[in-house]
Amino acid sequence: MNQISDTSAAYLAGLIDGEGSIGLFINHCPTRRSTKGAVIARLKIGMCDEALIKRLQSHTESGTVTSWKHKESPKWKPCWVIAWHGRHAAAVINAVWPYLRLKRPQAKLLMQWIDIAMEWQAKLGGRARTDRRYPDSVWTEVERLALEIKKLNQKGTSV
Numbered sequence: 001m002n003q004i005s006d007t008s009a010a011y012l013a014g015l016i017d018g019e020g021s022i023g024l025f026i027n028h029c030p031t032r033r034s035t036k037g038a039v040i041a042r043l044k045i046g047m048c049d050e051a052l053i054k055r056l057q058s059h060t061e062s063g064t065v066t067s068w069k070h071k072e073s074p075k076w077k078p079c080w081v082i083a084w085h086g087r088h089a090a091a092v093i094n095a096v097w098p099y100l101r102l103k104r105p106q107a108k109l110l111m112q113w114i115d116i117a118m119e120w121q122a123k124l125g126g127r128a129r130t131d132r133r134y135p136d137s138v139w140t141e142v143e144r145l146a147l148e149i150k151k152l153n154q155k156g157t158s159v
Contacts, residue, residue, distance in 0.1 A: 001060050001061055001062060001088070001091040001092065001095060002061060004059060004060075004095055008059065009095050009096050009098070009099055010096075010099040012056070012059075012060075012092070012095070012096050012099075013096035013098075013099030013100045013101070014099070015045050015056070016043070016045060016092075016096060016100065016103055017100060017101050017102040017103050018102075019045050019046060019047050020043065020044060020045040020046075020103060021042075021043075021044055021045075021046075021103075021153065022042070022043050022089075022103050022106035022107055022110050022149065022153075023040075023041075023042050023044075023106075023110075023146075023149060023150075023153065024039070024040070024041055024042075024109070024110055024113055024142065024145055024146040024149050025039070025040040025042065025146065026038070026039055026040075026142060026143065026146055027039075027040065039113070039117070039142050040085060041085060041086050041089055041090075041110055041113055041114055041117070042083055042084070042085050042089060043083070043084045043085075043089040043092055043093065043107075043110070044081055044082060044083040044084070045081065045082050046079055046080065046081040046082075047079070047080060048077040048078065048079060048080065049080065050067070050078070050080045053065055053080040053081070053082045054080075056082050057082055060084070060088075060091070060092055060095075062084055062088040062091070062092075063082040063083060063084045063088065063092075064082070064083050064084075064085075065080065065081070065082050066080075066081050066083070067079060067080045067081070086114065086117070087114065087118070089110065089114070090110075090111060090114045093107045093110065093111060094111075105152050106149050106152050106153065109145050109148050109149050109152075110145075110149065112145055113141075113142055113145050116138060116141060116142070120134060120138065
């Protein structure tokens with residue numbers, strides 16, 4: 001991701017705080033790469049403004065854009081989503097970190113996982129994308145981080 005201006009970083013942070021979500025997901029289905037499944041670190045923003053979502057993709061030089069039409073009412077506009085995963089999510093979070101407010105706790109936890117994953121990638125000689133055989137201690141930590149993020153993302157008032 002190229003350097004973005006402070007104004008653009010603050011704007012993007014506001015979009016993440018207001019329209020975004022940060023999640024850490026564990027796909028428990030065994031794969032060729034791991035008997036325990038895969039870990040997915042994701043940052044996404046969704047809204048009805050296609051042009052803005054595509055502009056975000058252009059500005060960050062990354063992200064996957066998808067859309068869907070709501071089934072509840074044919075009058076509703078399609079929803080557009082941009083999602084960043086792994087190191088691309090980390091690059092966006094690092095760029096907006098000074099300006100994040102509401103989603104900062106989730107971003108901090110996601111960055112903890114990405115740091116762990118990058119450390120293991122280095123230990124595996126850069127092969128973490130093809131060999132995710134993390135030790136049980138790492139799986140325990142990712143499950144803890146995913147649960148904390150899930151709790152932070154719950155709707156409703158916190159006490």
